[in-house]
Amino acid sequence: MRITVTGSVATDHLMTFPGRISDQLLADKLDRVSLSFLVDTLEIRDGGVAANITYGLARLGRRPLLVAAVGADFREYGERLADLGVDTSAVHVSATQHTARFLCTTDPDGNQLASFYAGAMAEASAIDLAAVLDRSGDTDLVLIGADDPAAMLRHTRTCRTLGIPFIADPAQQLARLDGPAIRELVDGAVHLFTNEYERELLLRKTGWTAVDVLSRVGTWVTTLGEKGSRVERGGETVAEVPAVPAATVADPTGVGDAYRAGYLCALSEGHDEVRCAQTGSALATLALSAVGTQTYTASPDAVRRLRIATYGPDTADAAGALAGGLRA
Template sequence: MNKFDAVVVGDANIDLVVAGYGRFPQPGEEVFVDRMTMHVGGGAALFALSLARLGLAVAFKGVLGSDSLGRFIREQFAAYGIDTSLIQASGVHPTGISIAFNPDTDRSFISYAGSNLELDLDRLSPDEIARGRHVHVTGYRGRENHEPYLRMIKALKRKGATLSCDVGWDDSGEWYGGIFELMRHIDVFLMNETEALHYTGCSDVDDALRHMAQYGRHIVVKLGADGAAAMKDGLIVRRPGHKVEAVDTTGAGDAFNAGYLYGFIEGRDPEACLEYGNACGALSVGAYGGSTAAPDLRQLHAFLHRHRGGTEVPGEAARSAWERGK
């Protein structure tokens, strides 16, 4: 019996968001800014918060420092209804911190991984994690952790969970081809446009999706302001993005993931999942912090109703066997 709709495995840290400044200080200088705020950060944590806001029962698996910042993250998870019983407390590293600078032109980050370094894939319990009917995994680092990552994925598949993965940026620059082996075992594989083109060597998103169709059954590529595209069983569908005023784009991709996978977990077709993902991504950029503006289900449906002129979202009537049995 599954206890959770989804278990999320990966990173959680503190985001310090700095806004309203003209320049970085020179050595010996002090620069005052308009605003500095503290939020939960980390792709896995932001995804978990956004998914929980949509009403699903979510548990988080990661490592937090035994410090005030770790307690802050636990409290924020609890406020969203996220189960924290799977979180490991570190006695070695403090909780990670990322300082996000948000000038009008682009974002910059200074980051310390902290306790996230202690998430050991080979020591995870498949029985514990598979208490979710769906499992979302992050933290793939190419050749560096490919083998333990693949072992974890195969073990979870044997337990019967459906799986999703957001591969993330390859800061090694290798764009390791082992990712295509990983795709064979993942139910929904997510990446952004730049990552898709780097991994496949293609210059066009549709070509990249067709290339990845040789390996994965269900691939999703985020296109930023242009929306997103999905390929399932060789069929490619696209949905456009929404024009909104962006305050902070931190976590927009994680919010998209939450919307898309909410649809997937609830049995919707890829077109409806894209609608949910694009709407969640658009709503998330309306406030500082990666999950501050993440919508609940009522807000999501209201946004879609406004932006679709009152028409029904494609696939909205489709329900999974799980949901019909509730």
């Protein structure tokens, strides 16, 4: 199965604050917040959700197609991804804008304050996904990740028109999108990815109930941080998949993207959703052990060993495995 991943490409500026961010927030002054954090470290890393996911897929031996808008400063970044096995032929290079920037401060509890500058990502809506997929010729599944909102909507419409299965992964763009746009992005997706907060935000903005969502998507995957993930299908038993224990916790940034890469890799191999979630959790733990979103190392064997050590060789079936594949 060939997977196409659309979404942001960015440069991450990752900082660590030795205190607790929550201790700096005063309940009676939240209407006038003015905070400055003296951070201990600064790491500048390659990132962006689409690039992070394709990085993870490439680490597991897949050759995903990356569809994104970047600046001229992407050259070395793109060469590194291509050397790993990511197909960057569909990346749009802006003539005027820099590649997007992500700035994030993390405290010892894993709480984060972040800002995102779109830059060249604002040109992603100019990408003709239909033409891209026609050139690539062999895409079986498209993940539509956080990106310029107009691009997300255009890519979703293209997948519907062409009859190509798509995954909705709106992530941080849920805060910017309104209810009708979110409903359009989600309706008909073979998979929907959210974290716990995004799940509640999606329900509030769309006005849907969880039952409504599950009547419109094939599988809803909710990541739960250190508690693992939840896999749901309409009318079927909910599967709670524990996280793979982390030997080292270095940086939570991009862990959710690694989870998605592991999940998609297992999905492309025909495994059911529970086994996919277990594989995603294993890759997420490897990502958690490194600072930055594309600095961890992984292999199919390493992920398999972690999965078996945590869940056993047959736990996917014992967990009440949900039917797999790309069913809508």
